[in-house]
Amino acid sequence: MTALPSPAPAGALFGTAVVAGVGLIGGSVALGLRQRGLARRVIGLDASMDVLRDAEALGVVDEVRAGPGDWLREADLVVLAAPMRALGPLARALAPHLNPAALVTDVGSVKAGIAAELERLGVHQFVPGHPMAGSERGGVTHARAELLENAVWVLTPTEATPLSALSRARALVEALGAAPVVMPPQAHDDLVATVSHLPYLASLALTHLVARDERLSLLAAGGFRDLTRVASGDPRMSRDMVVENRAPLRAALGRFRTQLERLEAELDAPEALLAAAEEGKRTRDSLPVVRRSLLPRRHDLVVAVSDRPNQIGAVTQALGGAGVNIKDIEVLAVREDGGAIRLGLETPEDAQEAARILTGAGFEVRGRG
Known part of the structure; x- marks a missing residue:
């Protein structure tokens, strides 16, 4: 007989939550679950007994386990928080023991591979995720729930992701104080290659220049420090991250x-270089994280859907095929007879075009706000 997940206490989202990999991010998730009363108990799973001892001593988790087993059947939330290279093996080790009703998510920085792996393993309640948060100081001893607050947390459902699972994952992210953003796995990987993984390689290149001339280190000031901050992260974890997303x-x-070559050419064209500098300032100053407005304004549509597989996929495929870019997806309701999802579009024109396409495809659509 399949064990039922532990019932959640009043006000909690989950009964038993398991965080598999109790490092900086996993530990921060566990602390958030405990401090916000989102689970009746939080179990830390890790191969390192030293990590487990620290996690228990620091109050990061309620209980610890050194390996998977039938005890996992009690969990109704499982968070895979191992380093990138270990995520696949961890998923394969846990999959035979999971309760089919448990929500499973991860915190890896590359999504396409782990999304495909969990689908292959038959874990249907899986919603890949990536909290855009971190620190140069790793490990459970530096974990803190506040690390996740106001962070963008990307959720990357696949075509097979049930609406109910996405809704539960979104509720978890919001309850932890983060801001969920929904997009396909490959779209996420393409974007973070530019805004996260490329800056890491650029910081390595700059630090290598300094390493080869000790005079440079004497003159390296605040700007150099800020540009190379990410080079202070865990080398092995960072290596695995960029290799996983190498294409x-x-x-x-x-x-x-191409951009560097253009700027090099503009060293002999001061006015062109000034225009490039002004464009750079405008772009940097307009970033949501710089303006302290976490997410830009969106234009919303609400789409009625049936509660069956591939409804999210049908909507995104219809719009993607027509070149309409969805900026956000939210599950508003899930009922036996169907549900509703909110689509965030970038411009009013995008919203109008999306409404036309989806209405033509047989969906019921209405504007919102």
Whole structure:
């Protein structure tokens, strides 16, 4: 007989939550679950007894386990928080023991591979995720729930992701104080190649220049420090991250080389270089994280859907095929007879075009706000 997940207490989202991999991010998730009362108990799973002892002593988790087993059947939330290279093996080790009703998510920085792996393993309640948060200081001893607050947390459902699972994952992210953003796995990987993985390689290149001339280190000031901050991260974890996403990263590197070559040419054209500098300032100053407005304004549509597989996929395929870019997806309701999802579009024109396409495809659509 399949064990039922532990019932959640009043006000909690989950009964038993398991965080598999109790490092900086996993530990921060566990602390958030405990401090916000989102689970009745939080179990830390890790191969390192030293990590487990620290996690228990620091109050990061309620209980610890050193390996998977039938005890996992009690969990109704499982968070895979191992380093990138270990995520696949961890998923394969846990999959035979999971309760089919448990929500499973991860915190890896590359999504396409782990999404495909969990689908292959038959874990149907899986919603890939990536909290855009971190620190140069790793490990459970530096974990803190506040690390996740106000962070963008990307959720990357596949075509097979049930609406109910996405809704539960979104509720978890919001309850932890983060801001969920929904997009396909490959779209996520293409974007982070430019905004996360490329800056890491650029910071390595700059630090290598300094390492080869000790005079440079004497003159390295605040700007150099800020540009190379990410080089202070865990080398092995960072290596695994960029290697896992190497195809999109190679494309981003090509675009970056083109930009550097253009700027090099403009050293002999001061007015063109000034225009480039002004464009750079406008772009940097307009970033949501710089303006302290976490997410830009969206234009919303609400789409009625049936509660069956591939409804999200049908909507995204219809719009993607027509070149309409969805900026956000939210599950508003899930009922036995169907549900509703909110689509965030970038412009009013995008919203109008999306409504026309989806209505033509047989969906019921209405505007919102």
